[in-house]
Amino acid sequence: MVKKEEILKALSEIIDPDLHKDIVSLGFIKELVISGSKVSFSIELTTPACPVKNQFKVAAEKLVGELEGVEKVHVTMTARNARSENSENGLKGVKQIIAVASAKGGVGKSTVAATLACELRDQGYKTGLLDTDLFGPSLPTLFNITKPGVYQRDDMMIPIEKNGLLLMSFGFLLGDAPAIMRGPMVSGYMQQILLKVDWGELDYLVIDMPPGTGDIQLTLSQAIQVDGAVIVTTRAALSLVDVARGILMFEKVGVPMLGVVENMSHFICDNCDKEHHIFGEAKAPGERFGLKTLARIPLEPGRGRNMEHYASNDLNKSLVENIARALGKVTADKIVPPEVKQEGDTVLFKWQDQDDWKINAVHLRSSCGCALCVDEYSGEKILNDEDIPRDITVESTTALGNYALAISWSDGHSSGIFPYRQLEELAK
16 A cells, blocks of 8 residues: 555655745645545645646646556645634635735726636636725725615625625615714724625635725724735826835735736727837836736726626736735745844845845935835936935834835935845845
8 A cells, every 4th residue: 555655755746836845845735545545635725726726736646646556546626724713703714815905096906906806706716805995985886786785694794796706895885975984983894894794615805905004904904814915006106105105004014915016007009009108117116116016907998897797808817827826925934034234334134044235325225216216207216316314324124025125214214115136236
């Protein structure tokens, strides 16, 4: 009879292309049972929409099936659920929660959230969409829901089903009435819609966050366990100034950043195939902040007009794949950020497992790429180096996931995000 060690050795040949480790050392193999010549086990993925799950299944069946003494192999593909089974709220059956946010309104965040939810549903995943914007809910309009009729069961609200997608919105509760309420009431409504909706078993819950980085956003981020956040922005300078604030808010409450969706990125006119960039052709938002660009969505007629009749396309499929890969990566071992200290006019970045980086403080401050220091349309530098104090110092730093540091300076500037790859280049 085949031994467990032989099976695990065979399965260790399967390498996750994003995490660059084998699925055995990553702990993906669960419930391994050997019954005579029959072998069964499950492969527990980091996210249900893992783009290589079918390849994993085929490879696992082949590798184990070729072992001596094995006649039948049964592989079950599952995904992790980090939420507590003892949780009393309606999220305990939700495998992963993705927040879609924008620190600034009017950039198409709700349309992107609805597109993501519809695409996940069309790919066969049990999906819910939660609209948490109390003062300007968009979901009823996007899905043409005028009389929702929300019902309760055992003190829990029941989400509305629309073409296989579960939906809940403040708009369902408030109707057309304006939301006029103060802080304590807002917090109470937030807790209710977050924890008192019975979602049942879901692969994904997409949360359409309200714009901004205030108390409402912090309450949302702290009240539930969000697996990853997506920032939606345009290349407009006003949008990008707020992107840094949004990233810092999520990092402050421990929500991993998955990447940036660049909405209204460009348009293609009727008479040519050229991309026209409305907000300029400067560095892409994701690159600026050290995050992956998950999608570049063009400005085009009809997008998001009526999600009732959603139609999948290659761009939306790519968005889901990129988010799934990002979710997988943030579950891997996090890197230990460098210790940062200043010695005279030099900022020292001390790493545990690689050489230190040394960068002149004035040069580092001068290299800030935020929207206050670099013109977003032309890409030209706004910051005047002569205005930088020669004795400038680093006041504090915040590690942003595995990709960047946020640096606050003695001159009062605090919106600069420095990707590690940029710091490495500056240190050469």
